[in-house]
Amino acid sequence: MRVNDLFGSMVFNDDVMRERLPKHIYRSLKSTIKDNTPLKEDVADVVAAAMKDWAIEKGATHFTHWFQPMTGTTAEKHDSFISPVDDSHVIMEFSGKELVKGEPDASSFPSGGLRATFEARGYTAWDPTSPAFVKGHSLFIPTAFCSYTGEVLDKKAPLLRSMEVINTQAMRILRLFGNTTAKHVTTTVGAEQEYFLIDRQYYEARKDLRITGRTLFGAKPPKGQELEDHYFGSISERVAAYMKELDEELWKLGVTAKTKHSEAAPAQFELAPIFCTSNIACDHNQLVMEYMRKLAKHHDLACLLHEKPFAGVNGSGKHNNWSMVTDDGQNLLEPGTSPEENAQFLLFLCAVIQAVDEYAELIRLTVATAGNDHRLGASEAPPAIMSIYLGDQLTDILESIEKGVKSNNVAAGFLKIGVNSLPVLPKDTTDRNRTSPFAFTGNKFEFRMPGSSISIAGPNIVLNTTIGEVLSQYADRLEGADDFITELNTLLHDVIKQHKRVIFNGNNYSDEWVAEAERRGLLNLRTAIDAIPLYVLKKNIDVLVKHKIFSEEEIHSRCEILLEDYSKCINIEALTMLEIAHREIMPAVIAYTKLVSETLQSKLSLPIAIDTHAETILLTKLSQLSAAMTDHMDALENKVTHAKSLTGVYESAKFYRDGVFLEMQELRTVVDELETLVGENYWPMPTYCKLLFDL
Numbered sequence: 001m002r003v004n005d006l007f008g009s010m011v012f013n014d015d016v017m018r019e020r021l022p023k024h025i026y027r028s029l030k031s032t033i034k035d036n037t038p039l040k041e042d043v044a045d046v047v048a049a050a051m052k053d054w055a056i057e058k059g060a061t062h063f064t065h066w067f068q069p070m071t072g073t074t075a076e077k078h079d080s081f082i083s084p085v086d087d088s089h090v091i092m093e094f095s096g097k098e099l100v101k102g103e104p105d106a107s108s109f110p111s112g113g114l115r116a117t118f119e120a121r122g123y124t125a126w127d128p129t130s131p132a133f134v135k136g137h138s139l140f141i142p143t144a145f146c147s148y149t150g151e152v153l154d155k156k157a158p159l160l161r162s163m164e165v166i167n168t169q170a171m172r173i174l175r176l177f178g179n180t181t182a183k184h185v186t187t188t189v190g191a192e193q194e195y196f197l198i199d200r201q202y203y204e205a206r207k208d209l210r211i212t213g214r215t216l217f218g219a220k221p222p223k224g225q226e227l228e229d230h231y232f233g234s235i236s237e238r239v240a241a242y243m244k245e246l247d248e249e250l251w252k253l254g255v256t257a258k259t260k261h262s263e264a265a266p267a268q269f270e271l272a273p274i275f276c277t278s279n280i281a282c283d284h285n286q287l288v289m290e291y292m293r294k295l296a297k298h299h300d301l302a303c304l305l306h307e308k309p310f311a312g313v314n315g316s317g318k319h320n321n322w323s324m325v326t327d328d329g330q331n332l333l334e335p336g337t338s339p340e341e342n343a344q345f346l347l348f349l350c351a352v353i354q355a356v357d358e359y360a361e362l363i364r365l366t367v368a369t370a371g372n373d374h375r376l377g378a379s380e381a382p383p384a385i386m387s388i389y390l391g392d393q394l395t396d397i398l399e400s401i402e403k404g405v406k407s408n409n410v411a412a413g414f415l416k417i418g419v420n421s422l423p424v425l426p427k428d429t430t431d432r433n434r435t436s437p438f439a440f441t442g443n444k445f446e447f448r449m450p451g452s453s454i455s456i457a458g459p460n461i462v463l464n465t466t467i468g469e470v471l472s473q474y475a476d477r478l479e480g481a482d483d484f485i486t487e488l489n490t491l492l493h494d495v496i497k498q499h500k501r502v503i504f505n506g507n508n509y510s511d512e513w514v515a516e517a518e519r520r521g522l523l524n525l526r527t528a529i530d531a532i533p534l535y536v537l538k539k540n541i542d543v544l545v546k547h548k549i550f551s552e553e554e555i556h557s558r559c560e561i562l563l564e565d566y567s568k569c570i571n572i573e574a575l576t577m578l579e580i581a582h583r584e585i586m587p588a589v590i591a592y593t594k595l596v597s598e599t600l601q602s603k604l605s606l607p608i609a610i611d612t613h614a615e616t617i618l619l620t621k622l623s624q625l626s627a628a629m630t631d632h633m634d635a636l637e638n639k640v641t642h643a644k645s646l647t648g649v650y651e652s653a654k655f656y657r658d659g660v661f662l663e664m665q666e667l668r669t670v671v672d673e674l675e676t677l678v679g680e681n682y683w684p685m686p687t688y689c690k691l692l693f694d695l
């Protein structure tokens with residue numbers, strides 16, 4: 001099939017709607033999609049019937065409301081279209097009611113509301129702004145998941161609300177700049193997804209990978225990524241076949257898979273789609289992750305989406321490219337060609353700078369997970385310190401505004417008539433800074449902190465809400481101004497002066513930056529446990545409550561859930577380690593030790609004197625290390641027991657980090673050293689060499 005025919009072939013998209021819906025129904029639905037007008041029941045009935053007929057032609061027998069609970073993945077419950085007409089016949093039915101609203105039993109999902117009093121009364125509501133699609137034998141209907149009492153139960157509802165915050169506030173700004181034509185502003189996202197591929201049989205042979213998604217043991221191979229020969233390297237036939245199938249399956253679902261390449265670490269790759277609205281990007285990223293995992297099996301591969309599957313080589317992230325666009329196609333982070341456009345660009349740019357500085361910890365904690373702790377703070381991914389890369393040219397322009405002087409990059413007369421004309425800013429050059437957690441890349445910001453496995457809803461909810469809040473403050477100030485240009489200049493000047501500390505164009509991995517950031521008063525929240533508790537700071541609660549994203553109770557509850565998730569994750573890892581150590585590694589070490597000691601014994605029992613140096617040394621090392629291993633296993637067991645006895649959510653999470661996790665590393669160090677001594681045939685699981693270099 002040609003790509004053209006393939007693309008979107010399983011999506012109930014605009015073409016299909018236009019073709020299959022009566023004109024007035026189509027118009028009514030479009031106005032719901034574009035302008036949020038409520039959908040009338042008779043319209044919903046017609047849409048549902050058309051969807052059902054179309055889905056049945058595509059092989060569907062069922063429909064499901066597809067939603068995104070707080071677990072970070074997706075959930076679905078399938079109902080068939082059948083409806084009995086008599087005891088031997090059925091017809092296929094699907095009503096507007098069923099399309100618009102569903103009632104899954106919500107009792108087992110983390111609620112984020114007040115869990116003690118929470119009842120299992122949740123409903124899913126159709127999100128017509130993200131198109132329905134057929135996958136397998138079901139019609140998938142993207143939905144938001146809410147409770148009857150108003151609590152937010154998912155990640156989509158708050159994301160949609162946060163997009164509305166940006167819409168409202170950015171429109172106020174546009175009107176101030178004399179834009180009378182734009183009707184709507186939406187946020188756009190392109191999520192680059194990194195992942196690892198390994199041979200399926202090796203994956204199956206590693207309990208740690210199967211249970212926790214990462215290797216808990218594994219000595220460093222002689223070669224890692226130091227030769228930099230994998231980045232953008234040629235793609236093997238097997239991986240290429242996988243990528244081809246992945247592209248095609250995603251295209252069918254309307255996911256605009258665009259770029260694929262090898263990444264920095266061996267066996268690491270990336271897929272980037274073309275950006276779209278945050279909402280659809282979030283849905284699509286879930287599909288990308290699902291298909292990456294699922295299709296790997298067809299090629300005897302396993303796809304690893306964990307943030308740090310392997311020690312010693314890069315982990316995986318998910319770069320969240322973010323911007324805002326009007327319904328008539330103007331990217332608000334694109335420097336324009338006229339003075340007004342440039343001034344408008346600078347104002348939106350400043351709003352992002354201010355939001356990232358003011359709400360640094362809130363943004364940081366949206367990516368705070370046990371898995372991501374392996375990246376942030378380790379010198380590979382962006383560091384845990386929030387800062388913004390703007391590039392020299394733009395930084396120079398901002399400095400000149402702050403100082404009120406001319407610069408090489410700003411034309412004369414700047415201060416009198418607003419921003420006169422900005423130079424053409426370099427877009428996405430190859431030498432741009434790759435170490436920054438939040439980089440301006442020509443006409444968008446790239447937030448590089450998110451881990452590879454998380455839902456991008458969380459970071460985008462917070463980005464949209466905090467940037468929207470700052471825009472609302474700007475709009476208040478400018479709407480009330482006597483002279484718009486003067487007030488605008490003062491505003492830009494004030495914002496730059498106050499928030500320039502968050503701008504950093506240098507090497508984010510350097511020790512100097514850590515010291516410098518501290519001098520600037522920027523937070524360095526190295527671990528999830530440093531970041532998550534700041535969720536409940538008053539200013540964070542204020543901004544989220546003000547814009548009706550979450551209630552105060554929900555924030556407290558979400559904070560607890562995040563801490564609990566951290567503890568659960570480390571607990572599972574520790575238990576998996578202990579099980580592998582006891583039941584796989586220790587028996588292997590003992591078996592190998594036996595071989596060595598038997599060899600030694602047989603040499604000693606020979607009638608002639610034979611050199612036994614090698615066996616003696618090896619036996620000594622093996623004995624010492626296995627003794628140390630036993631001690632660390634005991635210590636880890638004790639720590640886990642202690643962690644379980646702690647009742648406070650924060651105390652417990654903190655102990656999992658400072659007690660359990662550290663002890664896990666001690667145990668790993670000893671085991672990894674043993675791996676280098678024990679014969680390869682004795683070692684119970686595939687080594688890093690195989691995992692990373694055997695694709």
Ligand code: ADP
Binds near residue numbers: 274321322324446
């Ligand atoms: P790089 O790896 O150099 O950062 P990629 O091409 O891999 O660049 O990814 C860039 C991502 O940014 C793509 O997903 C692209 O669609 C997205 N993007 C481009 N423009 C915008 C925009 N205005 N808003 C959001 N995302 C964008």
Ligand code: MG
Binds near residue numbers: 192270272
């Ligand atoms: Mg990329």
